[in-house]
Amino acid sequence: MELNDVATCLEALGNPVRLKVFRALVRSGPAGLNFGQLHERIGIPRSTLAHHLNTMVQAGVLIQERAGREVFSRVDFARLQQALTFVLAECCQDSPECRE
Template identity: 55%
Template sequence: MTYDEKSAAQALSALGHEVRLQVFRLLVRAGDKGLSVGEIGTHLGVPPSTLAHHLSALVQAGLVVQERQGRIVFNHVDYARMRALLTYVSSQCCAGIVPLIDDEVA
């Protein structure tokens, strides 16, 4: 998975809300197993309906994957996409700026 400007903006926008960032950070720490919606709500003190809204935004951005196991929905970070986003941001945003004018001409 590689990011372009549009998909990176969508992912970063999803992380741009305080609750969604808290959810994402918690899921990163939870590892591959992830956490159920109830566990996330308990850890963060977020009501289920509010949490569902925020999880939906993270899923749509491709940062979180949901898997149903019986009646329980587990959420975990898509680590490959997270790494791709970090790579995109560091390679596109942390590289040097190409001069617009030649120093000798100015």
């Protein structure tokens, strides 16, 4: 994963409402939640929820899939893991304590 990709992922999660939506989806696991379920849990206007979901889909942290008339959103856990691995890959590299 490249620096710009990671920055885009983290930027999408840098909004309190989006982070709340994202956490609800993390809690739901790989199955995700449909739009109605998310709306019930988060309690924001539908248009606002749709906007935030779209932002996170565009950033690549969420995947949306249609099942009949419902749209399910779920976390792209593999991409999230890649972003976190990128951030933590150089942990303590400049710290003398870690090299001992």
